[in-house]
Amino acid sequence: MFDAEDAVELRALQARAYGRSGALSDAEVTRLRELEAARTSERESRTTEKPRPQMPEQVVAPVPEPSVATADTVPATAASAAARFAGADTAAPSGHGAGADADSRGAPAATTLRRHWRLALAIIVAFAVIGVAVGWLLFSDRGAAPIPLSAEQQGWQSTIVASGDFDSGSLRAMAEEEGVVISFATKNDGADVCLVLASADATAPACTTREQATIQGVNATLTKAVDASQSYDIQAQMFLTPDGRPAVIARSYITSPQSTSMFASQAEAEAAAALAEKTGLDSRSIMVAGYDDEVPIWTGIDMSTQRYCLVYDGSMPDPPMVCDDSLMLADADRTLVLDVAGTDDGDITRYEYRFSYGQQYLTVTKGLGADDAAGE
Structure with missing residues (x-):
């Protein structure tokens, strides 16, 4: 009598016998043959008593050629077991011989390829996207997202871009101090980095090499009039972090030509x-x-x-x-x-x-x- 425990043991032996690195001992091969013979006998008796459609048995296992301890221990039912792994019921009618079993041996591999071509395509696309992302991370000038600017400030930036003093597309507003826009830019195809301060009346750029910016930073100052006797001194300093990100520190003081005092506002x-x-x-x-x-x-x-x-x-x-x-x-x-x-x-x-x-x-x-x- 082929019961549920026999079915579990059979599936475990089949998974080991037909897995990629599976191998069975002589005793386990003998037990596998006994279980498959018992299951076949059980199915034939059920067919004789009351024919009914067979549901496919799903077994989670790959479909390679069987790998066992010795060449002469391959079970005679390997073809039918491989077909079951592919999801099809292949209990052969009486009268189908060894030739039919041999023809069915190559069918699971083709079925597997047809079923998984979408997965393979998705993996290829994923690697392509990852490659683009890695390239951007390695070779682009990265930093904080540009700050929002008013229409007037955008006009200042457009004037700086139109001057042609900096690499195209490199100007990026990083901070604002007392209405003065503090931007990052590059020159000479990225070899030099620049700190650019801009107001309605003046622009104060300062540039140096990337190496010097990482070690010593870049400093720039712009003076903005408050009234006839006072002015704002806006000072900014920029460093490049080891991974190439611009970091900006800004401060401002109100000064007077007749005084050495400085005020924050x-x-x-x-x-x-x-x-x-x-x-x-x-x-x-x-x-x-x-x-x-x-x-x-x-x-x-x-x-x-x-x-x-x-x-x-x-x-x-x-x-x-x-x-x-x-x-x-x-x-x-x-x-x-x-x-x-x-x-x-x-x-x-x-x-x-x-x-x-x-x-x-x-x-x-x-x-x-x-x-x-x-x-x-």
Whole structure:
């Protein structure tokens, strides 16, 4: 009686016998023959009792020539087993001989090729796409996507392109600082890289070789007028990363020809001018030493006494302020300490500003009690 367990064992032996690297021992070959004979006998008895259509048996296995331990151990039913692997029921009617089995041996291979030609074509197309992608990654100038530009800024870019100073199609806007467009471009067929700053009135390009851009970067500065007495200095620096991507850092300051002070924005410059009127500080010397959250801490020189002063905020009529007791240049290293009480909790915040010829820095200490501040 050929049962379900025999069927499982038969399929396992067939998979090993007819697989690409399959091999059976003599005992396993003998068992395979017994199981196939038992299954054939079972089918013949079922056909005799009640003929019915046979459903194809699906076996997940390739269809190569059988590979067993010895040449004389190939089962006589190899042709029918190979046909079953291809998905067809090939129980041969009585009267079909060895010639029919031999003819059916080549059919599964042709059927397999017809079924899998689409898969082979898909693999070829996939390799082609991968090749194009790899080529683009290796040889293109890669970087961040271009930033959106206004219609006016696009006009500036068009003028730069029309100049012919850069490789066609290489100009790419990377950043914007105070309305100035900062772009990357190449020259001499990509041998040189450029940093280009552009505004409505001026263009400031700077170029160097790729090697120098990777090591030292490229720097460019463009001056943009704010009013008759002030201007924006927009500074940009670009490096090339090891994989060829341009990276841009930009900063801007408001400056005046009559002053050495620099301000981050027009609002900061206007606050400095108002502070000069309230405190009598020289407007040419006022600068921001640092911020406590959003509150600026200012320094400047008193015009009447020439003392160096530290001022908190400056937005109120009489801002907290402390000045050095000696002249600014009396000592090489001086420190100003300003204590400001909080309006809510009464805790004191200390602003300690150290200044010298070499460097200046501000230290902010929060949460001091009144006794701590008085003891200092």
